[in-house]
Amino acid sequence: xxxxxxxxxxxxxxxxxxxxxxxxxxxxxxxxxxxxxxxxxxxxxxxxxxxxxxxxxxxxxxxxxxxxxxxxxxxxxxxxxxxxxxxxxxxxxxxxxxxxxxxxxxxxxxxxxxxxxxxxxxxxxxxxxxxxxxxxxxxxxxxxxxxxxxxxxxxxxxxxxxxxxxxxxxxxxxxxxxxxxxxxxxxxxxxxxxxxxxxxxxxxxxxxxxxxxxxxxxxxxxxxxxxxxxxxxxxxxxxxxxxxxxxxxxxxxxxxxxxxxxxxxxxxxxxxxxxxxxxxxxxxxxxxxxxxxxxxxxxxxxxxxxxxxxxxxxxxxxxxxxxxxxxxxxxxxxxxxxxxxxx
Amino acid sequence: xxxxxxxxxxxxxxxxxxxxxxxxxxxxxxxxxxxxxxxxxxxxxxxxxxxxxxxxxxxxxxxxxxxxxxxxxxxxxxxxxxxxxxxxxxxxxxxxxxxxxxxxxxxxxxxxxxxxxxxxxxxxxxxxxxxxxxxxxxxxxxxxxxxxxxxxxxxxxxxxxxxxxxxxxxxxxxxxxxxxxxxxxxxxxxxxxxxxxxxxxxxxxxx
Numbered sequence: 254x255x256x257x258x259x260x261x262x263x264x265x266x267x268x269x270x271x272x273x274x275x276x277x278x279x280x281x282x283x284x285x286x287x288x289x290x291x292x293x294x295x296x297x298x299x300x301x302x303x304x305x306x307x308x309x310x311x312x313x314x315x316x317x318x319x320x321x322x323x324x325x326x327x328x329x330x331x332x333x334x335x336x337x338x339x340x341x342x343x344x345x346x347x348x349x350x351x352x353x354x355x356x357x358x359x360x361x362x363x364x365x366x367x368x369x370x371x372x373x374x375x376x377x378x379x380x381x382x383x384x385x386x387x388x389x390x391x392x393x394x395x396x397x398x399x400x401x402x403x404x405x406x407x408x409x410x411x412x413x414x415x416x417x418x419x420x421x422x423x424x425x426x427x428x429x430x431x432x433x434x435x436x437x438x439x440x441x442x443x444x445x446x447x448x449x450x451x452x453x454x455x456x457x458x459x460x461x462x463x464x465x466x467x468x469x470x471x472x473x474x475x476x477x478x479x480x481x482x483x484x485x486x487x488x489x490x491x492x493x494x495x496x497x498x499x500x501x502x503x504x505x506x507x508x509x510x511x512x513x514x515x516x517x518x519x520x521x522x523x524x525x526x527x528x529x530x531x532x533x534x535x536x537x538x539x540x541x542x543x544x545x546x547x548x549x550x551x552x553x554x555x556x557x558x559x560x561x562x563x564x565x566x567x568x569x570x571x572x573x574x575x576x577x578x579x580x581x582x583x584x585x586x587x588x589x590x591x592x593x594x595x596x
Numbered sequence: 597x598x599x600x601x602x603x604x605x606x607x608x609x610x611x612x613x614x615x616x617x618x619x620x621x622x623x624x625x626x627x628x629x630x631x632x633x634x635x636x637x638x639x640x641x642x643x644x645x646x647x648x649x650x651x652x653x654x655x656x657x658x659x660x661x662x663x664x665x666x667x668x669x670x671x672x673x674x675x676x677x678x679x680x681x682x683x684x685x686x687x688x689x690x691x692x693x694x695x696x697x698x699x700x701x702x703x704x705x706x707x708x709x710x711x712x713x714x715x716x717x718x719x720x721x722x723x724x725x726x727x728x729x730x731x732x733x734x735x736x737x738x739x740x741x742x743x744x745x746x747x748x749x750x751x752x753x754x755x756x757x758x759x760x761x762x763x764x765x766x767x768x769x770x771x772x773x774x775x776x777x778x779x780x781x782x783x784x785x786x787x788x789x790x791x792x793x794x795x796x797x798x799x800x801x802x803x
Binding site: 403 | 765794
């Protein structure tokens with residue numbers, strides 16, 4: 254199995270990355286230097302004004318590391334990859350399946366099955382762990398709607414039905430998401446998902462963690478030779494990583510949302526870690542961003558037993574395993590795409 | 597033979613070891629290093645860096661490119677010792693370097709034999725034998741290129757070629773050798789069994 258390597262996140266503004274032998278050297282404006290051997294890394298993510306030497310970019314491309322550039326606030330700008338890798342036969346099969354609405358519906362059904370059950374597990378855990386601190390009736394009602402979605406998914410569905418169930422599941426889950434915020438503090442509340450720009454602290458955190466999740470899933474798909482743009486549930490739209498968004502549906506609730514919830518509930522993020530612009534748009538400051546990044550890395554190193562391949566893996570590798578399973582399904586070696594069920 | 601259909605010698609060895617491994621590498625473009633492949637790479641770097649020279653009656657050449665149109669193979673012979681033969685002719689004696697120890701199976705011997713068959717075609721002469729140097733016992737093992745070995749090479753080349761042409765990766769046969777294979781993570785030999793996914797999804801959808 255592939256090793257779970259680290260991602261180097263560079264958030265210090267004005268830093269410069271260069272290559273020295275097998276190492277990445279980061280020079281900070283203060284003059285301080287840090288070195289990271291390339292072989293322990295599987296990617297570099299640069300936030301804002303971070304420069305990279307062309308030789309470092311070439312070296313990373315050669316070693317299969319992608320270097321992504323995001324704005325200081327985490328909006329994706331560009332990435333540098335090595336030569337197109339993998340297998341044209343696989344990619345063609347992916348396009349064929351994406352063109353075939355019935356095949357797409359089958360894959361979409363698997364993915365939504367993952368999303369529905371994983372969201373349900375998040376809610377059920379909350380009922381189990383904090384029965385006195387939440388409005389149990391509301392959360393239980395949401396669980397039973399998700400049960401209904403799960404029941405519908407026991408038989409085949411069309412692509413439109415799958416999409417309908419996805420919407421219902423998302424609305425139901427986000428409808429009670431505020432209940433999962435246990436810290437009753439005026440600065441952390443959830444009134445529904447707001448993006449571009451986020452208008453409250455919780456949405457600001459969610460958007461940022463979703464960006465990290467997209468980056469990681471996209472890399473995993475590319476590493477296994479798939480085209481991250483050609484999705485099954487998310488249909489083609491120029492510039493949108495459809496397949497990465499598809500696969501994210503399985504992971505959002507327990508990888509991203511629960512991370513945000515625990516940062517809030519444990520008081521690891523605080524009100525003064527966020528800034529509000531005149532328009533009402535909310536941004537996090539450097540310190541909060543660092544807190545989220547290190548929590549994300551820690552979350553990825555948590556070990557689980559993969560429910561389908563039955564191997565103990567760090568959660569961060571689950572993206573790679575799912576990409577491989579998708580690969581194997583498209584190549585005709587599995588009779589379906591087995592989603593990641595989080596237990 | 598179409599130039600695109602000519603395969604590397606190493607593919608034949610992969611094919612003999614496990615057809616699926618060969619397909620993963622040569623059809624699907626997958627490669628992962630593990631300790632064994634890394635050690636092999638280091639060993640070969642050392643062999644490759646050595647220069648050609650003369651030792652007694654034998655002229656030695658290293659990293660010699662070889663090719664056969666008949667077999668549709670190309671590759672590099674680690675070491676070619678040109679030994680004195682009858683009538684002042686020199687007979688090539690190919691030596692292949694392997695980490696690890698001699699194997700009962702024919703993988704390494706067949707690869708060396710294929711190398712020799714390439715050389716025979718290029719030089720229009722016969723090569724009766726060669727040797728494999730194994731890193732574990734640090735010893736040479738002589739390999740005689742008899743008809744059985746030559747037939748094995750021909751048959752396996754044909755089988756491999758039709759597999760690669762079909763673009764279809766054969767199913768995994770889970771076994772002892774999977775443990776040492778650097779591609780298990782890509783191959784997932786225990787997970788890729790048919791008929792497993794639907795029950796898995798139905799179970800996942802339960803409470």
